[in-house]
Amino acid sequence: MDLKLEVVVIPVSDVDKAKDFYVDQLGFRLDADFPVNDGYRVVQVTPPGSECSVIFGEGLTHAEPGTLHGLHLIVTDIEEARKELESRGVDVSEPFQDVTGIFHHPGNADRVPGLHPERASYGSFASFADPDGNEWFLQEVTERAPGR
Known part of the structure; x- marks a missing residue:
């Protein structure tokens, strides 16, 4: 059985600031930005050449921003x-x-x-x-x- 790591959730305080950093500064590909409803937003980005993506947003984790x-x-x-x-x-x-x-x-x-x-x-x-x-x-x- 294959077990492939495909997503890592990152705790952030400001979704738009994080999106700018990961996409504009790091050059990660923007895969999705789903503002589902108030308090729940999912942004997925992928590093160039990677099969594993990063997800951050609102309402995704109990971890405090900056603790990863x-x-x-x-x-x-x-x-x-x-x-x-x-x-x-x-x-x-x-x-x-x-x-x-x-x-x-x-x-x-x-x-x-x-x-x-x-x-x-x-x-x-x-x-x-x-x-x-x-x-x-x-x-x-x-x-x-x-x-x-």
């Missing part, structure tokens, strides 16, 4: 991705790796400045946040791990 952390956008060239996002007005961190070399710790803990020394897949990160503070990571992957 650790979403990853996988890129083949983190430096180029940073440049493109910065040209769109997104405040992206400098590239970093984690002190463990395995994954990254939450927030700014245990970050080692700079790209992974060998530019190894899965080893270089950069981060940014949406207007509410929901935290995203860019992760450079040039060669997939076996089974992926």
